Amino acid sequence: MLEEVELLLEELIDTDECELVVFNDDINTFEHVAKVLVRVCQHTPEQAEQCTLIIHYKGKCTVKKGSKTKLKPMCQAILDAGIQAAII
Numbered sequence: 001m002l003e004e005v006e007l008l009l010e011e012l013i014d015t016d017e018c019e020l021v022v023f024n025d026d027i028n029t030f031e032h033v034a035k036v037l038v039r040v041c042q043h044t045p046e047q048a049e050q051c052t053l054i055i056h057y058k059g060k061c062t063v064k065k066g067s068k069t070k071l072k073p074m075c076q077a078i079l080d081a082g083i084q085a086a087i088i
Contacts, residue, residue: 018067018088020064020065021060022060022061072087
């Protein structure tokens with residue numbers, strides 16, 4: 001019973017919505033960032049292109065919202081592609 005309560009508490013804590021943010025840099029091309037967003041975040045090509053423009057002009061863009069558990073592997077995949085990202 002105690003384990004069930006602990007699991008429920010963990011699920012409740014993890015329901016806080018977080019944001020996966022991608023940051024601008026001088027290294028990656030628009031095309032590379034867009035391809036990664038399509039692959040990792042399941043963006044449409046249009047969504048990915050819009051995000052790349054926001055990243056370029058504003059310095060960062062929230063590319064996905066959700067639980068930390070859901071966003072963590074996405075963030076890691078973006079980082080592995082050489083793109084700066086963080087969960088906030």
